[in-house]
Amino acid sequence: MERRIASELGIRLDQVRGTLALLDEGNTVPFIARYRKERTGGLDEVQIRDVARLSEQIRQLEDRRQTILSSVEEQGALTAELRRALSSAQTLGELEDLYAPYRPKRQTRATRALEAGLGPVAEAIARGEDPNRLAAQFCTEAYSDVDAVIGGARDILAEAMADDATVRAYVRDKMRRDGRMMSKRRRGGEEDPKYQMYFEFSVPVEKMRPHQVLAIRRGEKEKVLSAGVEVHEDRLVDWIVGQRVKTGGVARKHHTEAVRDGFGRLLHPSLERDVRGELEEDADKHAIGVFALNLKNLLLQPPLAGRVVLGVDPGMRTGCKLAVVDATGRLIDTGHMYVHDGRKRDAPDIISAMVHKHGVEVVAIGNGTGSRETEELVARGLRGKDGVHYAIVDEAGASVYSASEIARAEFPDLDVSVRGAVSIARRIQDPLAELVKIDPKSIGVGMYQHDVNQNALSQELDAVVEDVVNAVGVDVNSASQPLLARVAGIGPTLSKRIVAHRDATGPFASRASLKDVRGLGARTFEQCAGFLRVRQGREPLDDTGIHPESYALARDILKLSGQEPGASGLKARLDALGRSGELRALAEKHGAGAMTLEDVLSALVQPGRDPRDELDPPQLRSDVLSVNDLREGMVLEGTVRNVVDFGAFVDIGVKQDGLVHVSEMADRFIKNPYDVVGVGDRVKVAIVSIDKERGRIGLSMKQASGR
The missing domain is CATH 1.10.10.650 (RuvA domain 2-like)
Structure with a gap:
């Protein structure tokens, strides 16, 4: 293995x-x-x-x-x-x-014939004997004449052919290589425009793209499409006959007919299921990979920490819910405004008043229905307020959070929609800390996520969340229970105990004091300690990614260098010690390998490093565009909201996101859009087409690169 x-x-x-x-x-x-x-x-x-x-x-x-x-x-x-x-x-x-x-079978035509004792007739045909005379001896009530007996014998031969491992392997391979995936509009099915390209669809199986496989599967599920794999049946039957039929005369005719019948009735449907299953499994893996990559980039969005934020959950009919959170994410005020009818005239004043009252520094607007109408009114409310900006925030999953047990525990007296506004505000302060409260499947940054294998999707997305949380690190004294639950080795039960212990006894003074939590033994401490941070505690190394098992090595390195963690001259001093071989000797003394030494040195040089700091911060705006302001050739800066196989959708500040097709991403051939952009990236784009009727905007990154 x-x-x-x-x-x-x-x-x-x-x-x-x-x-x-x-x-x-x-x-x-x-x-x-x-x-x-x-x-x-x-x-x-x-x-x-x-x-x-x-x-x-x-x-x-x-x-x-x-x-x-x-x-x-x-x-x-x-x-x-x-x-x-x-x-x-x-x-x-x-x-x-x-x-x-040899697989136990349910009752089939072949098993019925065998139970009726027709095996010798089938064997005679296979040997090349004329079955007519022999068949008369096997007539029964179920097989009352010679033709029925021979038909039963052919059923036995047909199933034997369809079960032959060599035949199955050959035909399956041919189906993969030479077959064509076909789909058409199902008789009586709706004329759904999103499936129009699949109403008369034919593509070689080996050239099927994942999104095509998933679209056809969904179309079949919705009873809009019918689909299947088409093969050269006559050629394949001829090949099988050549392999299995070694006789001539009447027996050859019967055996050949058995092969043809078995191919159409048994072998082709069985292998079609196999091949389509392979296509769908590969497409599921691809779609899950897309979702996972987009989710990772979304979770890694840099935080705007320490800002007072006004969150706006847009709504057309019932109005927008407002929530102000302080620099720590604590809710301090709520409100309400309308963006339609005559009541919308009050909206800018409501925004202005809340900004003034609470010293709001950023307004976070959810990107749901009515977001652009809301954006226009928010922009008006911010005019004349220097230094106050707004940002459009992906609100996917906010409604799921709002109705969750976590949200009810946090805000038992708040209306569900107001909880959504709080979540939107906090997402700009620390996207990771807020998004971990939501089932990853509810964060819509993939394609066909509701159609793929849900267990596989959950496992992959949970792994992404786990990896990101542990890569970033978690402040044990400020993290929520859902965030702590994602730390390696902790889980939901222990995270609740950590929070309860913190609430009862005050902040943890060190990583070592985590051992005082009931149920957090030595084994769990080993797994989780390196990913937890204690800011301004009694042990400076507790605010680094260095594991406590390497503290002795780290302290000896600092002693040898004569520096403190993060000191301006530390890197140069460590480089010199590395060249002299002293660090290697020190690591060997402590039983640490070269890779562990390298990680310890990196953490000492940048003790509070957050990998999110290296990525593009949220795009802050102070005014709004409409589609009428756009002109072909105009160059704008936007934020990537989603990445799919054929390109990326970019928020450029108008009602609908624009599409950068993969062919417009660079001046070279791009096979995979994810090699160029990720969710949350800030990109410069040129407007290449505007279709107001269909609400489509075509964008180009390569045409904007030289401007």
Whole structure:
């Protein structure tokens, strides 16, 4: 197993062995990736999870292999040749193909014929004998004449052909290589314009794109489309006949007809399900990967910490809910305004008054229905207020949070919609801290997320949240229970105990004092300590990513350098000590490897480093555009809201986001848009087309790059 994992993932055997051992010991993925680099050879979180995933798949394959071997042996059909074939099968598909003739079946035409004793007639046809004379001896009530008996014998031959592992492998491969995915409008189905391109659709199976596979699957589910895989049936039947039919005369005719019938009735539908299943599995993986990448970029949006924020949850019919939070995220005021009818004239004054009363520095506007109408009124309310800006905030999942148990616990007396405004305000202060309160699937930054395998989606998105939270680090004295629950090794129960302990006894003075929390033992402390931060505590190293197990090494390094963590001259001094070999000798003394030493040095140089600081901050505006202000050729700055296979949607400050098609991203061929942009990126774009009727704006990054 270990060699296969190493081969498939392109990593060393020792890396696989080290990773599997650490996983088997019960270590968390973030802990392994950050603090056990020597044992994994520096594998990152994604690679570690790939090792875990592939090892589980191989274990499942082996379990299935043993089940099949036992089943065939119990039937008395396990020959030496079949045992070798089953033992050497490398995929679940190969195993199931070999098992097909022996798999217990529900009642089929072939099983009924066999139960009626028609096996000898089928065998006679296969040997090349004329079955007519023999068939007369097997007439029964169910098979009352010669033609019925021969028909039953052909059913037996048809099913045997469809269960043949060699035939299945060949036809499946041909279906993958030469088949065409077809779809058309279903008879009686709605003429839904979003499926129009699939009403007469035909693409080679091997050229199907993930979004096409997912769109067709959804169209079938909604009973708008019918679809299938088309193959060269005559060619494939001829090939099968050449493989299985070795006789001539009347027997050949019957056997050939059995093959043709079995192909259309049994083999093609079965393998079509297999091939479409493969396409859909690959498309699901791709869509989940897209969602995961976009979610990661969204969670990594830089915070606007320490600002007083007015959150606005837009609403057309019921009006906008307003919430002001102070620099720590504490709710200090709420309000309400309308953006339609005659009442909208009061909206700018309401905004202005709340900004003045509370010293609001930023207004965060949710991007839901009515956001652009709201934006216009907010912009008017901010005129003349120097230094106060607004930003459009992705509000996906805010309504889910508002009705959640977490929100009810935080704000039991607030209306659901007002809780949404609080969430929007806090998202600009610290997107990660707020978004972890929401089921990741409710944050709409993917495509077809409701159609893909939901268990796989949840696992992948939970892994993304876990990785981001632990990469950023968590202040144990200010973090919410949902945020603490995402720290490696903690979980929901222990996070509640940490918060309760903090509320009862006051802030934690050090990482070590976490051991006073009931249920937080040495093993859990080992897993979580390095990801928790204690700001301004009694131990300066507690505000770094250095694990307590490496504190002795870190202190000796600081003593040798004569500097404090983060000191301006520390890096130069450490570089000199590195060149002299003194640091390497110190690390060896403490039993630390080169990678651990490098991480400790990096953390000492930048003790409070937040990886989010290196990314583009939220785009703040002070005035609003309308689509009527746009002109082709105009260059603007915008924020990437979503990335999909064919491009990126960019918020440029008008009612609808514009699309940068993948062909307009750069002056070179771009296969994958995610190689160029990510959610939250600030990009310069040129307007290339405006379709007011359809509400579409075409943008170009490459045309804006030279301006």
